[in-house]
Amino acid sequence: MANEQTTKLAVLIDADNTQPSIADGLLAEVAKYGTAHVKRAYGDWTGTQLKSWKEQLLTQSIQPIQQFSYTSGKNATDSAMIIDAMDLLYSGRFDGFCIVSSDSDFTRLAARIRESGLIVYGFGERKTPEPFVAACDKFIYTEILAGKPDEEQPLKPRPPAQLKKDGGLINLLRNAIDAASDDEGWAGLGGVGSIITKQRPNFDSRSYGYGKLSDLIAAIDLFELDRRSPGEGRPKAIYVRNKKKPVARG
Incomplete structure (x- = not known):
């Protein structure tokens, strides 16, 4: 396994399921584990639902991946993200993946990537189902990463x-x-x-x-x-x- 300075990571963000306010903290956290050679965010960018994400895409150099909402729900976005992840896995160019979502649909994906010997970092809210958390090598709750003063304040140290x-x-x-x-x-x-x-x-x-x-x-x-x-x-x-x-x- 490569060291932290040379670890090549693919960061895949379920924009439908993730708040844009954590983007700064997210990428700062990712930098602790390696270098993000790929940064992609998935969703239907033609609508207004992801409007607040668009500024982050430019600021953080995140590539938006368009997935039209053919049906209600987020299944189309999830499927596109999973297919991309497998393509990147088979390319053999990465040492690990960062999967950013609170959705249990990515449980099997995380397990499959780990089966190939790569490390998986999961990022999601505290509501994330336990199976997805357990399928990752390490899981970071995004509430911890909310770093702007007008958002959730850092937790006070427990006595x-x-x-x-x-x-x-x-x-x-x-x-x-x-x-x-x-x-x-x-x-x-x-x-x-x-x-x-x-x-x-x-x-x-x-x-x-x-x-x-x-x-x-x-x-x-x-x-x-x-x-x-x-x-x-x-x-x-x-x-x-x-x-x-x-x-x-x-």
Whole structure:
């Protein structure tokens, strides 16, 4: 698999099912995972329904793909997007796909792309059906990406006391740390994050109000963090382990 700097991605947007206000945040998020060599948005551009998308097409250099609404509903748009995705997959030019929709119709597409050994990043609203979320390697909720001041504000960080009461979160972190740890219990944060994503594709520390996984773990205060320098001029690597329980004395 290519590294993040050279990873070639195809970004396919279901414009009928996605708000144009997330375009800036969406492409900024995509840039974290690779380079968008293809950016396409699908819908019926002859009508007025997608009028607010048209400015984003120009600003973000997104190619509109026309699909006439032959019947009511979005099936025609979905089919066109799926056919295009398969054509791009068979071209062998890409390392991964970004599928932007909250529609469960793309569940099988995501699974098929992954079967070919490519990575799939899904983007959709929190209403996205669980099967589509689970079919992706990683799923990012678009509510997190709404970045304009007049829209939804970033989530406030949850207080440590509330985080500690979230048994599902604590168990997820503990188990991932245990799975990635060495003999002394230390685990590289990157490995921990990778395990968490495999278990829960929609996990995102920003959902708890923290920009990074390390910030979330530090706030919980049930884990030890250690920043180590791998060598001169290289960024420090973060390691984490579960805090040892105090030994009871009789």
